[in-house]
Amino acid sequence: MKLGLIAVPLILMGVTQAGVAATQGNFKRFSVSAGWLHVMPQGKANPFNINTAVKDGTQSTVGKISQGAFIDSIDPNATIDNGVDPEPINLKAGLLKMFDQGLADVIGDGKGNISEVFTGTATVNGLEEWQSESTGLEAEDVDTLGLTINYYMNDNVSLQLIGGIPPKVDIKGKGEIFAPLSGLALPTGVAAMIFPDGLPLGQDIPITNLGNKSKAATARAWTPALEAQYQFGKSGINKFRPYVGVGLMYAYFNDIKLNSEIRSDLEAAGHMIQNVLDNKAGAALDGQVSSGVMRVDVDADDAIAPIVTAGFTYDLNDHWYGVASVSYAKLNNKTTINVVNESTGQQLIHATTKIDIDPLITYLGVGYRF
Structure with a gap:
C-alpha cells in the first residue's frame, strides 16, 4: 500500500509534465460535468478489538x-x-x-x-482485551450527485477533480459482541x-447485537479525488473517446450517528465495567446502573487511497457531451468507539475496527466544455 501511495503521485507528475511538454504549455481547456454517482462498497467486515479498564487479575467484591x-x-x-x-x-x-x-x-x-x-x-x-470474531461494520451502497472538473493540458491529457454532494452512508453491523468473562x-x-x-x-456476557439492526450507524462521507487522465482520439474527429485515469482519493467522515439501541447497550456495558471497579461485581452481572454517567464517542479516521478509472465521453456538439465511467478505490479506515465515565473522565471501554470500504463507483453524467 505504501509503495502504491508513493507511485501514484509520481505517475500524476509524469503524465502532467508530459502533457505540458507536448503542447509547450500553450493549450488550456476546461470542462465540467454533473450526473448520477453510484457507490458500491466491496469490502468485508473486520472484527472489533476491545479493551476495558478491568485488568486481568482485578479483584472485586461481589456484593x-x-x-x-x-x-x-x-x-x-x-x-x-x-x-x-x-x-x-x-x-x-x-x-x-x-x-x-x-x-x-x-x-x-x-x-x-x-x-x-x-x-x-x-x-x-x-475483560482486559479481546478480539470479537465474526463482528464488524460494512458500508452500504449509496447514490448521490457527482461533479467533475477537468483541466486539459492538451487534447489527450487532463487533470480531473471528482466530487459531489457528500452522501449520508448507512453502516451495517455484523455479528454479536460478547465479553468473555473468566x-x-x-x-x-x-x-x-x-x-x-x-x-x-x-x-460470554452479551454486550450488543450489531447484526439484528437495520443499520448500526450513519455517517456523512466526503470523498474528493484527483486523477490524471488520458483520453484517446481527437476532438472534432472522434465523438466517442474512451479514457483511463489514475489518482488519489481523500476520505473524511463526519456527522456520525450511532444506532440508539447500540448506544444504550454500550452505556450498559460501561456501567458493568464501572461496577466491577467499584467493588460491585454482583451489580455488574445483574446489569445495574453504576455510580458513573456514561458517554459513548464514535470517531472515524481520515484516509487516502489510490483510485483508478476507465470511462468514455460522447460528444453531442462542440460543447456538450455525455460521460460514463467506472472507478475503483482501495479505501479503508479505522473506526473507534469509546465509552467514557463523564463523572471521572475515565475511559472504560475502547473498541476499534477497520472498515474495508473498497468502493466500486459508477458515474453517468452530462458535461460542458469551455
Whole structure:
C-alpha cells in the first residue's frame, strides 16, 4: 500500500509534465460535468478489538447478586465432586440441584438474591482485551450527485477533480459482541465451607447485537479525488473517446450517528465495567446502573487511497457531451468507539475496527466544455 501511495503521485507528475511538454504549455481547456454517482462498497467486515479498564487479575467484591446471574456466571465446563456420585458432576447443574434442595434459603435474602454476607470476592479475567470474531461494520451502497472538473493540458491529457454532494452512508453491523468473562469467585461464610476451592467463572456476557439492526450507524462521507487522465482520439474527429485515469482519493467522515439501541447497550456495558471497579461485581452481572454517567464517542479516521478509472465521453456538439465511467478505490479506515465515565473522565471501554470500504463507483453524467 505504501509503495502504491508513493507511485501514484509520481505517475500524476509524469503524465502532467508530459502533457505540458507536448503542447509547450500553450493549450488550456476546461470542462465540467454533473450526473448520477453510484457507490458500491466491496469490502468485508473486520472484527472489533476491545479493551476495558478491568485488568486481568482485578479483584472485586461481589456484593449482592441475583441467583440467576450467579448461576449464569459459573464456568459451564467446571465440575465438582459431591462425594456421592462416582464421577465429578457438572458444577452448574450441581448448584441448581443444591439450590432446589434448600441452599437458596441458607444463603439467599428471600428476594431471589444471594446475600452479600456469603458472596465474598471475585478475581476477574478476560475483560482486559479481546478480539470479537465474526463482528464488524460494512458500508452500504449509496447514490448521490457527482461533479467533475477537468483541466486539459492538451487534447489527450487532463487533470480531473471528482466530487459531489457528500452522501449520508448507512453502516451495517455484523455479528454479536460478547465479553468473555473468566476468573474465580471466593465465597465466604457457609458458602466457603461448601466450596473451599472457590467457584470457577466462565461466561460470554452479551454486550450488543450489531447484526439484528437495520443499520448500526450513519455517517456523512466526503470523498474528493484527483486523477490524471488520458483520453484517446481527437476532438472534432472522434465523438466517442474512451479514457483511463489514475489518482488519489481523500476520505473524511463526519456527522456520525450511532444506532440508539447500540448506544444504550454500550452505556450498559460501561456501567458493568464501572461496577466491577467499584467493588460491585454482583451489580455488574445483574446489569445495574453504576455510580458513573456514561458517554459513548464514535470517531472515524481520515484516509487516502489510490483510485483508478476507465470511462468514455460522447460528444453531442462542440460543447456538450455525455460521460460514463467506472472507478475503483482501495479505501479503508479505522473506526473507534469509546465509552467514557463523564463523572471521572475515565475511559472504560475502547473498541476499534477497520472498515474495508473498497468502493466500486459508477458515474453517468452530462458535461460542458469551455
